[in-house]
Amino acid sequence: HEQSLAIAREIGNRYGEGNSLGNLGNCYSSLGDYRRAIDYHEQSLAIKREIGNRSGEGASLGNLGLCYYSLGDYRRAIDYHEQSLAIKREIGNCYGEGASLGNLGNCYYSLGDYRHAIDYHEQYLAITHEIGNRLGEGNALGSLGLCYYSLGDYRCAIDYHEQSLAITHEIGNRHAEGAVLANLGDCYDSLGDYRRAIDYYEQSLAIAREIGSRYVEGNDLVCIGNLYADSREFIQACDCYREAIGLAGETGNRQNQHEARFGLAEANLLSGDLAAAHTAIDAAREYDYPQNNAAAWTMAGIVRLRQGEPDAAREAFSQGLTVAEGLLELSDQNLSALETKALALCGLALCGNTRRLTAASQSFRTARQITTAKGVVTRLLNRFDALAIADADGILAPVQEVAAGRG
8 A cells, every 4th residue: 555655646646645545544443553544544535625536535534433433532433424424425325324324323322322323223224224235234233232232122132133143144244243142142141141141152252263353352251251250250250351451452442451451350349359459440441431431430439448448439439420420311221321320329328428329229220120130130239249348337228129129
């Protein structure tokens, strides 16, 4: 691409120059060097606008959106994808229109705005079905599965993921197949069907290692670690998380970096190694991941409270509450945010503000109205129990009944 760029510049081929710059941007994006990728895409975009290449302009805007998405700047990503979508609709590029809709759905999903995400993915699905884009159709179905999973509707999520899996088999997309298998594992994990969950995770892990997908491999290891932690097999859990941290260091994937360290912190907290939990949760919070930032702050509060640092705990719980409430403004059915909000309120009650307990009970009650799935409740109660160790006066006991779905 560098050789191609040099020739295009030498002969004054502005169209070819713009394409070569865009191709270099895609290469650096694939290497995880998003800042350099952005520089190339911006140069490409400028040339395409100069020469009136509307199709190329739409592609460059979409590529910039993908880069900012990878950097976690979802609002800026949305702006670029909306510009890209407008151009693709203007020029009648149905394939590109579908891709932009899917990318917008991914951005809103990452912000925790699941209803907006579902709307965009349903539009994406309709277009892919209309034009016969089976790869896109499989992606859209899988994305809808992720949205319904995050809303606690696991049966609906399974249905979408199974449809997506059938398409990945049909078209031979091994990378997508591995990812969908992991997503099915997450659904059965949440339902408490751990044997089926581990079967899906192991299938996904085998494919990831076969095709060299380090991101999916790292994600699978985190999921398997979570199952070990739920079973209180903490040594095995920590081994999985540490291996995932190593893989995340190779790929630079922010989600894997965050989730692997969060899992390691939780396993250490549940096993009573507060110093190790302290180190791991602080490390997790260095990697911004909007869907789990509230939970990370709240876990930091639990660790600080257990270590006898009430002021630091109060600050962490307050941060967790603020971030969780921000997610709930985007989607009031965000199950993780509801549970995290309730735990943060319980933590603040233990720090002296007992008036928070009523709101904590209400948040837990709303969460249990969404789902009483065994796996979800088990993981929540493990975290609740870790917090309740600091409850010398037993003020959390009535709230725990609500959290468990018994109150």
